[in-house]
Amino acid sequence: MVEEKHVLTMLVDNKPGVLSRVVSLFSGRGFNIDSLCVAETIDPLISRITIVTRASALGMEQIEKQLNKLINVIKLRTVYGPKSVQREMALIYVMAKNGQRSEILRIVDIFRGKIIDVGQEHFIIEVTGNEEKISAIINLLKPMGIKKLAKTGTVALFR
């Protein structure tokens, strides 16, 4: 079976244990979570969970049905296509020796990122974008030496 990346977004009750329920559904059935993002929505009783996972079409059907079965899951959609916007953010701690500093600054500028920390030998860069953009800047910075990397999960909304 061909496995593809899928982005799921769901509204759930904002109660303790709900995230645990959703996550253990994935682990209990052998589905991997590539990334996870959860926070309150404008309604304090409801949270939004966005999960990126990898599965076949049949696998996705099962995951969606199982998630819908959970009592605390209010609404669930898969996110794809031009009617959706997806973003993630990365904090990149990159080594910056003398010859490379300006090159790094140029790259950051091109990707419309921000330098949020400066040191003798490093920068911390904050950059936001869709998955391709984040991968691209990371790849460009890899040769300089990325010491630490922190990414948020993907968040997404329908237009």
Place this chain on the structure above:
Amino acid sequence: MPHKKSRRLTPRSLKRAISGWKLNNITADSEEFMKENNEDQMLTGAQILMKILKDEGVDTIFGYPGGAVIDIYDELSRTDIRHILVRHEQGAVHAADGYARAKGKTGVCLVTSGPGATNTVTGIASAYMDSIPVVILTGQVPMHLIGNDAFQEVDIVGITRPCTKHNYLVKTAEELAGVLKEAFYLARSGRPGPVLVDIPKNITKTKVPFRMPEAVNLKSYKPTYNPNQKQLQKIVGLIAESERPVIFAGGGVVLSKGSNELTELARKAMIPVTTSLMGLGAFPASDPLWLGMIGMHGTYQANMSVGDCDLLLAIGVRFDDRVTGRTDSFAPNAKIVHIDIDPTSIRKTISVSVPVVGDCRLTLDQLNQMLDQKEFGSILQRRDKWLNRIREWKKSNPLSYQQGDIIKPQYVIDTLFKLTKGQAIITTEVGQNQMWAAQYYHFDRPGHFITSGGLGCMGFGLPAAIGAQVACPDKLVVDIAGDGSIQMNIQEMATAVQYSLPVKIVILNNRYLGMVRQWQELFYGKRYSSTAMEHAPDFVKLAEAYGALGLRATKPEEVIPVLSEGLASDKTVIMDFIVEREESVYPMVPAEAPITEMLLV
């Protein structure tokens, strides 16, 4: 309506107020008056629990006390709810499970925190796999001690998350009533299942204003009961043009109480019927359309029919691996219709042509009405060829055994069936005893075969029999057990004797862990690794030690007398049958083989 805090409305002050007003014809029924004036009663958590249990129609609970639930037990003693004290918490859950299946109501059990709660996990997992409505109330340490590794504290909500339909930790006494109402609603609605409610001790003692909650309405949980009409039209069309149809029914038909509708449909369209282990009794076994059970130890004609059919109507089943064998060769020539209330069961392992999400009974009822409108021509003529082929299969490889000098376990079940005229409620343990019970006891009605199907939990039978006997005090309840399984919850003998529950235990004693031994014989060169169980108690003496009646049969001619005496007794009875040691269950579909390729006797 705002209340003045300085003057609380009590019955006494009320009477004074009324007499002060000097009004006539006022009823001084204080509770009624209080309700009308939105005055809530002040009740402790334990009292609120009792109120909700009564409101839900609970008249029996199974349990075992402990420190965390001592306040609940105190309140319980003031109600008329019957409490059955078990001897192990696992027994409490299995008993509530057996009660639920026999009575068709939600079972309830009450245990304490820590080890009391963890002892219920196996029982909960079994109820979860078989979709049985049970509410498990567990005590918990006081709120301020949670997370501190307190005495008898476990995170039972975390532990049972994967094996309950839903679970709750009650945080405040104010939310207790609402949570309990929700728990009962979830347990019995949609696809039923076990729901656990963890109640910290301080909440059982805290007094809060109580008002009976409104009817439960969850926006995130709306099971689909009514099936899609277009899909039903498709099914009617498929039935009309099918030459070799088969109905495959399961536990879902039993849970939705759709046995009559199923029988009507099968007879109307002359479609032969098979069921899974959980579905036995959904269709009368005495009917000529009955094929027998399907699956790993199903009958020859059931497995062959499904292998050859062109239309499979699957109702209330989940296509478990014990049923399908190799999935890619399951019903290869058939269009499969799958009716189930749970969408996750549909297209999980087997792809289907017509999926229908809906309640089994409602769907079958609507199908029957649609079929009444349809012209079929001569159904009997068209089915004749198919039914003849099935008769040939049945004749070629019937279920059989050879009764010689040593008692055959199948003979015991056969004799039990004849002596009870097929009217008893049968619970089973797990393994060979379970399979022979399913093969040789023929059920005409649902709710009479109670077994741990999905989990396959040894030790289920005796406590489940206790639960069933409590649910149906006028019926004969028999637990068919193996010598291994019966020892797993043997302590419940004390429960049975304490409450004078005349359950009958039939032990098919082959001094082996039978089913595993059978696999070791067939696939592991007879290397009986750790399956020999010659060292066991004398079951007759054990029965007597518990205050029950113990009987033994060692020769075939003793079987009828022992069964007759045991079944006629009004006491709890253990009947120990010394049976053939190396008898195996046939037919057998080896793991990963198609169900049409069975090992026969």
